[in-house]
Amino acid sequence: MLLGRLVGLPVFATFQGGDLQLTALERRLRPVAVRAAAGLVIGPALEAERVQRRYGVPSRKVGSIPNPLDVSAWTPGAREQARAELGLSSGARVVAWHGRVEIHRKGLDVLVDAWRGLAALRPHDNLRLLLVGTGTDASALRRLVEPVRSVTWIDEYLLDRGRIRRLLSAADVYVFPSRVEGLPVAPLEAMALGLPIVAADLPGTRQILGGVEAAGGVIVPQEDPDALAAELARLLADETLRAKLGRRARERVETSFSPEAVGHRLRDFFVRNGMRVPPLYSTAPV
Known part of the structure; x- marks a missing residue:
């Protein structure tokens, strides 16, 4: 100064x-x-x-x-190729999350509970939860997800943003259940890929989405697995809505965060x- x-x-x-x-x-x-x-x-x-x-x-x-966010580096990849890499079928309904594995801070216990609820709501659907990342709570998360069906977890520290982009391109919807964040980058990366998001109600997620679906996503109460499961089910059941919110998500990142x-x-x-x-x-x- x-x-x-x-x-x-x-x-x-x-x-x-x-x-x-x-x-x-x-x-x-x-x-x-x-x-x-x-x-x-x-x-x-x-x-x-x-x-x-x-x-x-x-x-x-x-x-x-x-x-x-460098939106030119976060463009949607080939969906079917990404699914083939992960061993996921083309007809699966895939929800993705990526980040550091810190169960409480990132709300991963809430996500696992919501996923159980979603599986109960849609027992005959081919549902897959894709988790990308690892961290200090990896062992605890492994214990949480072991009894849960249909979870694919890339338990690695990934620094290659291109690979993260390819993996997330397999998804239909992105989920962000965190309890504590500032202005998070992970949902912006997913939105740049044209993924609609379902996010916990935090100041940072409200700032990203403006609190409305017009920005490409849905906000649910914190620590509410039932609300999270219900919104995931709604988006997974409506391909037209997913496509509309995905376009809005990409536009939101281009116009506000590029x-x-x-x-x-x-x-x-x-x-x-x-x-x-x-x-x-x-x-x-x-």
Whole structure:
């Protein structure tokens, strides 16, 4: 901040969440630095509101702007090829989840309970739950899913985003049952693949979906396996609705979370708070 003052340039900062301050010096300097910044870029809207209240920062200096998702890297893959790789039939109804295996935080116990309920609701359907990822609770999750029919679990740390994209392309619906999240990336990746999502009610999921089906998904109460099972059953039974929500999901990511969309929001925020930026250049042919 001091260097910016010395050279006459506005200094912007990001705030990554949390209020843990490890040293006495940090406790003294953080409020000063936050208030001295020309602007703060914070992804989760709820966290942006908290920082504004906690540090008394004017609302114009706080921008709730998410990290962008490279939508060009998240395009739907060949569905039948993905299913063949997983040994899933073309007629199966597939629900997918991916992420770190942390049972409580990610709501995986709720998901397993909901899946049991869904199997009871539709006992004659060819249902498959696709789980992608591993983590500290992998052993506990294995005990949970062992007695449950029709679960396919890729129990690996996957860093290859291309492979994750191919695996998720096998799905009809994406499920996100988390209890605790900021502004989650996983549902955005699924939405970019054209998958409708069923998500637990969190500030971050409401921010992604705007709370309405028009954005490509459905929000259900937290820790409610019956509601989760009911919405999954509704989408799995209606191919037309799934296709409509899937198109809306992709459009939502393109218009609100792509690098172009986020870049325009950042530019507007910087200009409002004193930064001089060059004009945007047209890419249209001359």
